[in-house]
Amino acid sequence: MARTKEAPRRDPLQPQRLVDRGIVDHRRTIEFTFDGVTYKGHPGDTVASALLANGVMLAGRSFKYHRPRGILSAGSEEPSALLELRDGARREPNTKATTAELFDGLVAKSQNRWPSLDFDVMSINSLLSKVFVAGFYYKTFMWPAALWEKLYEPAIRRAAGLGRASDAADPDVYEKTTAHTDVLIIGGGPAGLMAALAAAQSGKRVILVDEQAALGGRAIDDGSIIDGRPAREWVRSVEAELASRPDVTILRRTTVFGTYDGGTYGALERVNDHVAVPQKHQPRQRLWRIVAKRAVLATGATERPIVFGDNDRPGVMLAGAVRTYINRFGVVPGDRVVVFANNDYAVSTVTDLINAGANVVAIVDSRPKPSEAISRIASSAGTKLLSGAVVTRALGKKRVTGALIRTQSGAEVRLFCDLIAVSGGWNPNIQLSTHVGGKPLWNDDLLCFLPGSLPPGMLLAGAVAGNFSLPKALGSGADAGATAVANGTKSVSIPVPKAAEDSVRIAPLWRVEDHSGKAFVDFQNDVTDTDVELAEREGFRAVEHLKRYTTLGMATDQGRTANVNALAIMADITGRTIPQTGMTLARPPYVPVAVGALAGHHRGKSFKPTRLPPSYKWAKEQGAVCVETGLWLRPSYFPRPGEKDWLDTVKREVNTVRNAVGICDVSTLGKVDVQGKDAAAFLERVYMNNLKSLAIGKARYGGMLREDGILFDDGTVARFAENQYFITTTTANAVRALQHMEYCAQWLWPELDVQIISATEQWAQYAVAGPKSRELLRKIVDPEFDISDAGFPYLQVGEITVCGGVKARLFRLSFSGERAYEIGVPARYGDALMRQLWEAGREFGACAYGTEALGVMRIEKGHISGPELNGTTTPRDVGLGGMVSKTKDFVGRTLGTRPGIVDPERPQLIGFRPVDRSVRLRSGAHFLAKGANPTAANDEGYMTSVAYSPSNGHWIGLGFLKHGPERVGEIVRAYDPVRGGDTLVEVVKPVFVDPEGARVRG
Amino acid sequence: MRIACPYCGERSLDEFIYSGDATVRRPDASAPTASEDYVKYVYERTNPPGMHRELWYHAAGCHAWLVVSRDISTHAISSVELAKDVALANNQAMKESA
């Protein structure tokens, strides 16, 4: 590399900025504030690079000890420089300064400090560090447990500190999308770019994803020369070539955060994180689900720090990051630099520093014998080389002022500097290869884990596979790209550009022995080497235990700068090798993902889809109050002026149905058309009761069991023709009941000739109930159809026309116990039919009623519904035991006769009314014999449904009671400790209106 | 995970519903041992690692019931068949052996 003699020019307004370096836009200057002070930067900067350009190294305070922290890295592995960005509703804590792109007007604040970053009261935690050692959550605050929520946790939270999220709703929108591709290339560095080029030759679909705003990865960071020209020019030409291909998609500012089964990858695109406010309708972030036949992992490597005393001081920076700031951003992070390394990466670090005009005070190389490359750079740069030496401690508090060095001979040397550039070697970013269980392998030459077994379809390229030098990275990228599209045949290679070979020699050094001060392993979670030792002493030697005991690696950086060092230290103190010590597998997400991005469109009212019944619009016009039942939004009641509460309204609705006529939208019930020569035989096997005798034109109640004998669903079965049935299910079970019937038809009895088609939504179906229902319907049903009681008796069904020829279906069914019908028309006429019924109903005093009145009336009649069909009850429990066929096989038959299912001690459905009629009943109350203690052993059942019965003038209930039917007249206790209820109730028959059932028949 | 529906092609897991062991067959309710047979059929399951034959339902797709052979340790799927075909073949085999 050519060296300039004269120091490069600097920007007078940004003291550490080189005016002619990097890929930032030097021509434009933008302003931002950090802790209230205004600074200048350029488009293309990160917050970190802009802070460094202005000489700001102190970025925040640490999580536990509130130690001053600076900027360790230049990427998403950053554990220290976590800021609060933006303000107002967009305020976002714990944002990495090293990845946050600068924009004009950006407001950044430091975190975990009070009252100011410079003077932080809580740094007293540092003095209390004995309290905060590993395992302190488990040990210190064990007793008394009652104080945990009130005292311990709030105190620890305040003292330990986290950033503050905004209290306001997130004003931005997020988006989700799916992409399918032949090849996904993860990482747009030299290896990834070569892979993309090679794969793109095939004309297949290629998606190239890169974390940063600009492609190029370490080729840009290292200021490499490729094919004789600066990397940025080479990158530009590759980008242009890729962009010219229609089936290549480049996603910048996008991080693949997870590998999932089946070649599925999750990625987060930060579409508008780099602007203050997204344009109208534009998403802030986009979540990608990428389904890839092959994936090329070209994620590079992350540099390791070395663990030494006070290695967290602002001004201790990874050597690779130093180079990134110089080459990508044109920023010199320090002017007097000590380079501390165990490997030859120090060589190019020194070159870059000197070219940037910095003074390299010394190269501290832990290897006793200097490598040839190191010796050469030291002599050509005229820099002091201390071989076999280590930095034992960083000096200075809020900024490094020097380094304490122990030389090979053991002498202590103190050097003044403002930056310590550290390289402990490189960890390939293998995380995405381990998410679905791939086991990493330790490599003793490179001193790092490499991907071992790979997920199906995954290939490796570049540093992630240990190809640390640029020529190897370029070559392996070309190979991987070609192989990814080769499809088993011979791959087509592309020419690999030339680049200089760098030495990557390394010798182990994880931690400096006998250091003074705290030596951090995990910077973000404030875990030190002594915490690792403590864990070992207390027996937490397994790497999974170490992690949980110390919280090491469990912060938002996933311990990317910490895990291998911790493992190596544990290996050291336990006398094992690193592979013997183990390795934790990473889990998604590789970087934090906002919940908003995972939700996308589906938040607030759009959290899940809403289904609207056909009369919804009309009901809203009538002032209906609606309730969510599953996905449906159904009218609950229709209040009228002067009614003081919902109960008032429901009383009126019930009374109107019982005395005149009411209309209710019951379209939400599941409706299934069952046809075929074996339809009857099929239904016989699906339903517990006899259906063989069901005549054409008739309907009947039908109950379905699960195979274990428990009630599953109920509804009606209507027969329209010899081989055509139309069944209804409950609203709640509509989807599951269809699934169950398809299971029966396809898996249990595939030999039957039966076709099952959902017809739920074809029909707008309204219950018209009450003594005047027939008179009302007479005005709707076309005159040629006889709906007299003789012509259309109870349980009759028929195909008719209404309102002048609209095809319709009429069912004489009743849930309310009154004379009642259900009338169905094709759903597009549903709104109009409701309006017609409403108009026609005027003269009869008709009302509309909702789910509340529906519920009251079914309880008054003792009909079971959701609370009784609760997944634990049998036909006998709900009083339908007599209906169960003994002469046929059906789902649930055999296990429905098990001793536990037919046990006479099982609570059975019965009715209740309060002894003191003014008392309100509560569902969920448990029954106890009068005078019995409220113990589980004395439990005799529970109340399932309650309602105020306008017909009775008091509360009524349904519930399950041991021997219930035999105990009519007995007084029992309804005990409800949760809500403080303890009421005496009388056991009554579970029918509170028209016990003879005369009204349904007219 | 992705399952290749024989009709719809490869689809993501969220279109499917898992529904248990596909190796058990609904017993004859008229057999003298029906009670025990049904207890086994409904409740008794081993859960060894390795290859399982499972019933899945293409709920958000074609509504076909499927028999999926899947290694539950790796999620690798070695075959996907239509449950209806498997059931008919079983019936045929039973008939032939009877």
Added chain:
Amino acid sequence: MANMLKPTSAFSHLDPLSTPSLSVAPREDLTMASFAAGKDQVQAVMATIKSAYGVDLPRRPARVSGKGIAFVWAGPDQWLAVAERGANRDMERELKSLLSAMASVVDQSDGRVVVRVSGPLSRQVLAKGIPIDLHPRAFGANAAAITHASHIGVIMWQLEDASTFELAMFRSYADSFAHWLIETAEATLPATA
């Protein structure tokens, strides 16, 4: 007596969108019926449809169109017939008369509603809610699929035109679907000044 009932759209707030890059419009003018072949009747059903409409019913997800009618695969041995209602076409009646003995025919004209999405951006918009591969090589002219869009079950198909899709969903989801579609379209269309 004349029909007193006026049909209502299931979409209470889907304003048709028409831009050079994307158009969205409900199709309210369709008559549809699903039909499922009875046991051992698939060949008979296919032959009948062939002779009546001149098309081969697909046995896999796909659409075929004949004169004034299209058939979309809707499940194993099951299809959805789609035609314009015009003056008084009734697909259920029409197919019942053809297939009475060999298939179950169920009216879907009201059970499902159809939205047409077309234009160069249609794939990009739909991919934001639909998990299947919509690349022209994977989902081209007359392709069909049963899947979900924004958590709502759909049968979708592409017309002969390279970027025109129709999606059929259960009627009650119409507004939720329209809400998602319009919000997504707005986010995808080039931002306006």
